[in-house]
Amino acid sequence: MITSEKEKINYNYKKVARFFFYGVSTVFGIVILTGVLNLILLISVAVVYVNTDAGYIQGGNVMEALTQTGSGYELDREMAEEFERENQWAMLLDENGQVIWSIRKPEELEDQYTQSDIARMSKWYLKGYPVQMRAWEDRIMIVGMQKDTMWKYNMEFTISWMDFVKRTILVFFLIDFTWIVALAFLFTRRFTRKRERARIEWIAGISHDIRTPLSMVMGYSDTLEHNGELSEEARQQAAVIRHQSMVMKELISDLNLTSQLEYSMQALRKEAVRPAEIVRSVAVAFLNDAVPGMLEIDVKIDESGEQTIVKADRQLLMRVFRNLINNSVKHGGQTDAVKISISLWKEKRRCHIRFQDNGVGYSEEVLRRLRGRKKEDAAENIRGLEIVRKIILAHGGKIGFGNCEEGGGYCVIALRARGM
Amino acid sequence: MNLHDCKILLIDDEKALREMVCGFLQRAGFHEVTMAGNCKEAEERFSAIEPHLVLLDIMLPDGDGFSLLKRLRLLSEVPVIFLSARDEDESRLRGLGLGADDYITKPFLAEELILRVTAVLKRVYHTKAIQEEEIIALGKCLVDMGSGLVRWDSAVSEAVGREREIALTAKEYAILQKLAQERGRIVTIDALCDAVWREENYGYENTLVVHIRRLREKIEEDPSHPQYLLTVRGLGYRLV
Numbered sequence: 209m210i211t212s213e214k215e216k217i218n219y220n221y222k223k224v225a226r227f228f229f230y231g232v233s234t235v236f237g238i239v240i241l242t243g244v245l246n247l248i249l250l251i252s253v254a255v256v257y258v259n260t261d262a263g264y265i266q267g268g269n270v271m272e273a274l275t276q277t278g279s280g281y282e283l284d285r286e287m288a289e290e291f292e293r294e295n296q297w298a299m300l301l302d303e304n305g306q307v308i309w310s311i312r313k314p315e316e317l318e319d320q321y322t323q324s325d326i327a328r329m330s331k332w333y334l335k336g337y338p339v340q341m342r343a344w345e346d347r348i349m350i351v352g353m354q355k356d357t358m359w360k361y362n363m364e365f366t367i368s369w370m371d372f373v374k375r376t377i378l379v380f381f382l383i384d385f386t387w388i389v390a391l392a393f394l395f396t397r398r399f400t401r402k403r404e405r406a407r408i409e410w411i412a413g414i415s416h417d418i419r420t421p422l423s424m425v426m427g428y429s430d431t432l433e434h435n436g437e438l439s440e441e442a443r444q445q446a447a448v449i450r451h452q453s454m455v456m457k458e459l460i461s462d463l464n465l466t467s468q469l470e471y472s473m474q475a476l477r478k479e480a481v482r483p484a485e486i487v488r489s490v491a492v493a494f495l496n497d498a499v500p501g502m503l504e505i506d507v508k509i510d511e512s513g514e515q516t517i518v519k520a521d522r523q524l525l526m527r528v529f530r531n532l533i534n535n536s537v538k539h540g541g542q543t544d545a546v547k548i549s550i551s552l553w554k555e556k557r558r559c560h561i562r563f564q565d566n567g568v569g570y571s572e573e574v575l576r577r578l579r580g581r582k583k584e585d586a587a588e589n590i591r592g593l594e595i596v597r598k599i600i601l602a603h604g605g606k607i608g609f610g611n612c613e614e615g616g617g618y619c620v621i622a623l624r625a626r627g628m
Numbered sequence: 629m630n631l632h633d634c635k636i637l638l639i640d641d642e643k644a645l646r647e648m649v650c651g652f653l654q655r656a657g658f659h660e661v662t663m664a665g666n667c668k669e670a671e672e673r674f675s676a677i678e679p680h681l682v683l684l685d686i687m688l689p690d691g692d693g694f695s696l697l698k699r700l701r702l703l704s705e706v707p708v709i710f711l712s713a714r715d716e717d718e719s720r721l722r723g724l725g726l727g728a729d730d731y732i733t734k735p736f737l738a739e740e741l742i743l744r745v746t747a748v749l750k751r752v753y754h755t756k757a758i759q760e761e762e763i764i765a766l767g768k769c770l771v772d773m774g775s776g777l778v779r780w781d782s783a784v785s786e787a788v789g790r791e792r793e794i795a796l797t798a799k800e801y802a803i804l805q806k807l808a809q810e811r812g813r814i815v816t817i818d819a820l821c822d823a824v825w826r827e828e829n830y831g832y833e834n835t836l837v838v839h840i841r842r843l844r845e846k847i848e849e850d851p852s853h854p855q856y857l858l859t860v861r862g863l864g865y866r867l868v
Contacts (some may be wrong), residue, residue, distance in 0.1 A: 248741045358669065380749040388805055395825070410773075416687075416713045416714055417713075419713035419733075419734040420642050420645055420713055420734060420735075421734055422734070422735040423645055423648070423735035424644055424645060424648055424735075425735070426651065426736070426737060427648045427649075427736075427737070427738060428648065430737050430738055430739075431651070431652075431738065450737075453735065457735050482818075484818075485816070485818040488816040488817065488818060488862075488864065489816050489818065489819070489862050492813075492814045492815070492816050492860075492864060493815055493865055495860075495863070496813040496814055505863075506861075506862065507861075507862035507863055508862060509862065514833065515831075
């Protein structure tokens, strides 16, 4: 089948979704952690600041520490020391704006203030001195600091604006958050993609580089095996080398395919295919090569299955069937012929394919691994079946393995059938 | 022309591999093998010897096999078999899309290589000869693929009341030809439909059954108990 170069490439969406989930949750975690860290920093800085930096001495406290005497006012010694320590000053005005008491009052300040002076200093500064006022009966206590020590600014907002801010601040935060998440996600994905691609290319490169030397191992061992001048033993040994080099060939192509399927970068070359036809051609290829009587494949395809079309990568689907039959041949029928029955039917818009053999079935350990639960290395080699599983999952299909009551194992595959 | 007289141009950058493949070909009887290690050399030798078949590696030091094939195609329609160390299907598709005749993935066995080389050479240079010569023997009848006639032994034709010579229809001929090519092996229903109806062959399975029945009436002594054209249930047919 020749397809144009501009073939549509279908990536494995399920894996992308899972990857997306991991990416987002990672970024989410990072953002929350950053937020918490910021909050801790802010609080600790504030605590340090509060401990080292004091504000105005309270006007009320000054009034209470002030006692009226015949000649005027007198301040507690304690409060006087505090003024000294904090480097602040204070003055008391009567109802006419006349200074009637003061402590550490700067030289440049007057002794009489008009109403407008008072109004001005309540909002801004008094000749550059930051001040705070406290009305006490008909008098006003003014506590001041030194120049350039206080930032003073009056703010006013309309009630409706404040309401609006209260209502929208959450949305703002949300937009902010989404923005950060999206940005971080994009960056992480780019980096991960790059790394994945590098790994796949590395494996592809290695498998490519091994092929040429392996060609010679295989070619010459084959030649030696058929060389009549050599002893029977030497030829046997050559046969072993040839056989093992073929095993290596299989391993390399499995490695390559597994790495591509694993990292979800395998672009599936999907086209409309008839599974019935593929199953038949694979089964026939096995039957034609088998020793007569040693392999029986019973293929049952009903009318619905015959017409089913799925969108799939033809080569990979062939590989699925080949691996399944291979597995049955390898592990089945110790006593007599290997019997495999394959049925194919369409049900609920899905194409179902069932393989069953008369072999020993799958061990519990293998079944656990084929269900994707355990990932530890086991004694049994099920690479072929794992590839089957990966290919089916990459096609968005479902696959199940199990043992039949009457002996032997089965495998059921369900692929989405194309609407018709 | 004898197949073994065909000139083969072998292009691969790995000297040891080149020599090995050359050895395989020579042992199989192809004595005119020329080798080239890069694109430049390949193009020079190509014009000089005008090969009947090119074995082309995809990875070459001064360019890739695809672009070299494009340039060679400008000069001639010679059959080309790719030798590649890449097993991705993409290479396969691109190679065949460009007009390469076959594709062998490294590593390969001598047997496989020779089989493919011979198959391509036969297909390109010998197709007619094979079709015309072949006579298929099916017990008491002979099928002459040259004329498309089934010839029965005179004794049998009298006994079962059959004509001595029965002509095959085009469809029956195509089915028999396909089965004869793979004699002894199972041929799937799909492959037969493909051979008979070429493109858009989907849905002809039931029609195929009808044609098989008619074919049996012509070539089998007892069409309801066929001895030669056997059904392999669920899969296809086999000519024994």
